[in-house]
């Protein structure tokens with residue numbers, strides 16, 4: 202006769218194994234969204250500030266074209282290609298082959314040859330190889346499903362920098378949902394061509410926004426995805442970067458196409474611009 206305790210333990214173990222395997226098989230929303238969305242993505246209203254954003258990157262690079270730039274979560278290569286056109290040495294990394302295909306197409310059209318690599322920002326192995334690392338418009342960070350994964354991305358970005366190198370990223374401002382409604386924000390800032398957001402819910406315990414994103418992919422098929430993104434408050438960013446041994450950290454309000462150290466961060470900024478030096 203079999204022992205009932207042993208049987209239920211075995212059952213539990215089997216269920217857990219099945220759950221872990223299913224989790225591994227199922228795609229995260231950020232994998233599904235960027236599977237076939239590059240063309241539409243480039244028409245989103247929040248992607249229309251590329252030239253001005255690159256003006257800012259150039260100022261931060263001191264207009265020194267020897268500066269080697271790593272663009273993490275480069276997407277369709279908006280900034281990678283534009284910076285390459287301006288004469289900089291740029292490497293773009295992204296998880297999505299489809300976004301990279303668009304980036305390569307754009308680079309070829311522009312007659313430039315930045316390096317594009319398919320890779321996961323959580324697993325990057327670069328060590329002291331770049332003078333500047335960028336992660337713009339939520340390039341990988343803060344899209345991951347756990348805080349540990351997001352931190353790992355920051356850690357890898359930090360390791361990729363030479364001593365004295367600069368990390369520049371824009372990310373969701375945790376002060377915004379404390380004083381404003383994210384539902385209103387999306388209602389007032391979503392254009393005709395943009396993806397739509399429904400069932401928006403901000404969770405104060407995790408500082409995550411959950412929503413149903415409705416978008417039309419590049420094949421013209423309307424799809425919906427359950428998404429979740431992490432908002433960070435400036436003090437969290439500060440301690441994470443300090444623990445990664447950044448010497449100076451500046452956090453500013455991120456304005457579309459007009460990144461600048463002159464914009465003091467307020468609770469009205471939906472995104473923040475972070476500039477940290479090793």
Ligand SMILES: C[S@@+](CC[C@H](N)C(=O)[O-])C[C@H]1O[C@@H](n2cnc3c(N)ncnc32)[C@H](O)[C@@H]1O
Pocket residue numbers: 231235248273274275276277278279280294295296297300320321322323336337338339340341344
């Ligand atoms: C919102 S887009 C930003 C793209 C680009 N930086 C821009 O400014 O348009 C986010 C990009 O991050 C990429 N991504 C998501 N998770 C990633 C990961 N773990 N490693 C590398 N790239 C990732 C996605 O494939 C997508 O192209």
